[in-house]
Amino acid sequence: MTHRPSLLLVDDEPDALHVLAHCLEGLGTLHVATSGTQALAMARRHPPSVVLLDANMPGLSGFETCQAFKADPLLAACPILFVTAEDSAEQEAKSFEIGAVDYITKPIHPVVVRARVRTQLRLKELTDELRRLALEDPLTGLASRRCFEPQLVREVALAARSGLPIAVMMVDIDHFKRFNDSAGHAAGDHALREVAQALSRAARRPGDLICRLGGEEFAFLLPQTGLGDASTVADRALEEVRRMALPHPGLPEGQCLSVSLGLAAWSPGGPVRDAPSGALLLEAADRALYAAKQGGRNTAYAVQFGPEPFQTRPLHPGSATVSVAP
Numbered sequence: 251m252t253h254r255p256s257l258l259l260v261d262d263e264p265d266a267l268h269v270l271a272h273c274l275e276g277l278g279t280l281h282v283a284t285s286g287t288q289a290l291a292m293a294r295r296h297p298p299s300v301v302l303l304d305a306n307m308p309g310l311s312g313f314e315t316c317q318a319f320k321a322d323p324l325l326a327a328c329p330i331l332f333v334t335a336e337d338s339a340e341q342e343a344k345s346f347e348i349g350a351v352d353y354i355t356k357p358i359h360p361v362v363v364r365a366r367v368r369t370q371l372r373l374k375e376l377t378d379e380l381r382r383l384a385l386e387d388p389l390t391g392l393a394s395r396r397c398f399e400p401q402l403v404r405e406v407a408l409a410a411r412s413g414l415p416i417a418v419m420m421v422d423i424d425h426f427k428r429f430n431d432s433a434g435h436a437a438g439d440h441a442l443r444e445v446a447q448a449l450s451r452a453a454r455r456p457g458d459l460i461c462r463l464g465g466e467e468f469a470f471l472l473p474q475t476g477l478g479d480a481s482t483v484a485d486r487a488l489e490e491v492r493r494m495a496l497p498h499p500g501l502p503e504g505q506c507l508s509v510s511l512g513l514a515a516w517s518p519g520g521p522v523r524d525a526p527s528g529a530l531l532l533e534a535a536d537r538a539l540y541a542a543k544q545g546g547r548n549t550a551y552a553v554q555f556g557p558e559p560f561q562t563r564p565l566h567p568g569s570a571t572v573s574v575a576p
């Protein structure tokens with residue numbers, strides 16, 4: 251594990267905590283809680299690598315505590331091992347049903363507990379690494395499509411519920427095939443990384459997400475952002491890529507690498523009252539991107555999500571008032 255694991259030990263009996271702490275010494279940073287409520291509060295501040303949880307405690311029982319961990323998106327992936335004097339098969343089966351990864355009965359055998367906890371720490375380390383690999387594009391370090399898509403679904407659902415606007419933007423490098431053909435694949439990869447960094451400088455709000463959809467295509471997810479603010483991000487993205495001034499060897503002398511952008515925004519006051527699905531919003535952004543390519547590249551086109559057929563409009567630098575009649 252790159253960072254030091256943290257182990258949260260939860261038991262209402264100080265003696266039991268003492269015994270556990272002694273046998274797990276050296277496996278990571280140990281934290282102790284004497285109730286389920288305290289354990290949840292501590293875990294929400296610093297999600298632990300594993301939790302060792304007593305089943306029978308006053309207040310929130312171990313089972314209720316485990317269920318609360320599993321219901322919290324921040325804590326659901328924490329492996330929970332029950333450590334309990336209850337050795338009935340029913341209790342053990344129930345603990346696995348509610349999401350525990352192991353069930354250890356008291357009195358404990360320290361070497362066995364230590365070995366079982368090590369196994370869970372190793373599994374957690376591998377799972378975290380797999381999750382990171384799946385959610386991150388290895389070439390650019392941006393989020394991957396696999397990270398973007400569920401986030402888009404979530405944010406569109408939130409927009410529909412809260413009535414706040416949302417925008418998505420698709421970005422495609424211009425004449426990238428010619429760039430690769432002239433400069434070589436390694437230079438193409440370098441350009442992709444540079445563009446990724448330039449785009450990252452364009453969206454600055456904490457909820458904004460930029461991903462590499464694949465190939466030379468990128469996407470922005472801009473929650474709580476209407477057409478006006480999204481237009482500012484689009485202008486900034488175009489400007490950041492222009493400022494890189496990366497010569498394009500496949501184009502006439504002096505021309506640099508550029509991108510085209512397609513932006514689609516939905517807001518409750520727009521032509522469509524109900525928020526579209528994430529897929530429809532992305533499709534609208536893709537159509538705007540197509541229009542930007544047709545419109546000469548190195549430019550952005552935008553659409554306020556409305557009834558079919560969409561009419562995309564060129565987005566002029568500085569303009570934040572692109573209106574689209576259905």
Ligand SMILES: Nc1nc2c(ncn2[C@@H]2O[C@H](COP(=O)(O)OP(=O)(O)OP(=O)(O)O)[C@@H](O)[C@H]2O)c(=O)[nH]1
Pocket residue numbers: 389422423424425426427428430434435436437438439442464465466543547
């Ligand atoms: N170096 C590099 N090139 C890639 C990667 N993924 C896709 N490409 C290349 O990106 C190019 C995309 O070409 P096209 O889809 O024809 O688009 P384009 O040449 O950019 O043309 P327009 O989009 O119309 O401006 C292809 O040559 C792909 O091989 C990658 O990971 N690295």
